[in-house]
Amino acid sequence: MSSNATNRREQLRRQQAAAAKQQRTTRIIGVIAGVLALVLIGVFAYVIVTSQQNKAESTPTNTALAAQIVPPNANADGNALVVAQGAAGTPTVTLYLDYQCPNCRIFENNFGQMLDQEAQAGTWTLQNKTMTFMDSNLNNTASTRAALAASCAATVDHYAEYHLEIYNNQETQEVRGSVGYSDELLRVTIPTKLGFTSDQLTTFQACYDGRATQDFVTTVDKGAYTDGVTGTPTLRVNGKDVNYSNVTSVAGLKELILASV
Known part of the structure; x- marks a missing residue:
């Protein structure tokens, strides 16, 4: 077998190995990206839920403002x-x-x-x-x-x-x-x-x-x-x-x- 044929087979083997390695790397990056995406979705969901919970506590209820009253034990000036x-x-x-x-x-x-x-x-x-x-x-x-x-x-x-x-x-x-x-x-x-x-x-x-x-x-x-x-x-x-x-x-x-x- 000629040396040229041997070199071509070795070159082809290296190219196939490099291609396989690149494919594995691409798959790993894809998996990591997917995991990060899920984490970010979870974080965003938590922020939204927490924001809504805090908003729900911002006022007693969402009902309309009632007619205003002064407590019976207010002082004469209405400020205590x-x-x-x-x-x-x-x-x-x-x-x-x-x-x-x-x-x-x-x-x-x-x-x-x-x-x-x-x-x-x-x-x-x-x-x-x-x-x-x-x-x-x-x-x-x-x-x-x-x-x-x-x-x-x-x-x-x-x-x-x-x-x-x-x-x-x-x-x-x-x-x-x-x-x-x-x-x-x-x-x-x-x-x-x-x-x-x-x-x-x-x-x-x-x-x-x-x-x-x-x-x-x-x-x-x-x-x-x-x-x-x-x-x-x-x-x-x-x-x-x-x-x-x-x-x-x-x-x-x-x-x-x-x-x-």
Whole structure:
């Protein structure tokens, strides 16, 4: 056999081997591309579903805005909710809060009961001004929806305990973009736990679903900024800031409040 024939066969073998290798490479690339496509489809699907879930929590429901009402325990100016009315001539204690504010929850746990009990006893009038700036900080609507729910609870005479229960369900960590307080928690779980009657629950849910106190909540929030409040919790007595940063006891805060009149 001539050397030329041998060289041609060797050349043909190499060409066939190269072609087979290229074919295998092409198949592998195709498989990888297919897997990546499936992964991307899954990612896009997750993003869409998550977006829709967050959107569903952006407002209580998709029902039309109800006729606007002011809670029965609103103050005379319509820019705060009165927890308890003190005796004539006693000071007005105002607490500025945001339901997603961790320090507000701590303040409530430490001092809320005393503030409420003293107001019930007539020592002072206690009123809350609820803000919603944490919605922007955390990129959700939980502060607004919680404020709506609390004011709706006031329409069925359950404000104080509902207010506290919101804090009891505050997330342990601030997570930007999280739902915060779900509609299910606000409109079903909390009122059920607090023992709303059937009629009260119906009235409360109609108020929440229709956002019947939305104008009131907006007025309170804007009024807090007009008052010059830049952070929560802020405590004021007759409109004057109370610096409680060095207070270490419930008795100490009570003494400080009375000394600030």
